[in-house]
Amino acid sequence: MAFSIPEDLAPELYPLAWxxxxxxxxxxxxxxxVPERSVVSEMVVDHDGGPYLRATHxxxxxxxxxxxxxxxxxxxxxGYAALVKDVQWSAETSYWRPxxxxxxxxxxxxELEVVVADPAGSLSLYLGAAEGPRITLATDAVVTSPxxxxxxxxxxxxxxxxxxxxxxxxxxxxxxxxxxxxxGRHSRVEEA
Numbered sequence: 125m126a127f128s129i130p131e132d133l134a135p136e137l138y139p140l141a142w143x144x145x146x147x148x149x150x151x152x153x154x155x156x157x158v159p160e161r162s163v164v165s166e167m168v169v170d171h172d173g174g175p176y177l178r179a180t181h182x183x184x185x186x187x188x189x190x191x192x193x194x195x196x197x198x199x200x201x202x203g204y205a206a207l208v209k210d211v212q213w214s215a216e217t218s219y220w221r222p223x224x225x226x227x228x229x230x231x232x233x234x235e236l237e238v239v240v241a242d243p244a245g246s247l248s249l250y251l252g253a254a255e256g257p258r259i260t261l262a263t264d265a266v267v268t269s270p271x272x273x274x275x276x277x278x279x280x281x282x283x284x285x286x287x288x289x290x291x292x293x294x295x296x297x298x299x300x301x302x303x304x305x306x307x308g309r310h311s312r313v314e315e316a
Contacts, residue, residue, distance in 0.1 A: 134175040136222045139234045139254055143169045143177065143220075143282075147289050150207055151308020153183065153214075156300045162186040164209045165308045167289070169220075177220040183306070184209035216242040222254075231256050245272030250280065257284035273297055278305075287312065 154160030252261035
């Protein structure tokens, strides 16, 4: 599905314009001591005209009894349609701010600062870069409340592949080293 650059998007955000929109899909979560489970995933990336993007991302566990089989090779829209949401697993709000760019042999590399907050009591600062339709981020700082899960580091990667948004998140928590935590595939939702 094609996208268009919103008219009021700040010029600094043009290299990230492909992210703007509503996305939904499916994925997996699992970690040390947390059994792997299928999830339904929704992400909204928008802006208010300022030089940053705002994103919300919510994951729900899949109701295994009411859902069709989870075939992770299907496209995001097909996989999403076959799944029924159960309990909410996680939610977050983030702000994506480009802080510099440079021309490379393949285009433009945009340096990013991304602040991520979740209602479970964690605040993370990710640093990284967007290069075309690929974004890589790693934590620079993580702050957790006294009652939150003790997360110490994380990394994320996002990529636009065959018009779908693929993402993966690694985590270091509970005294464990950085390792796989969640991943998924989103399809862009057409606006009515």
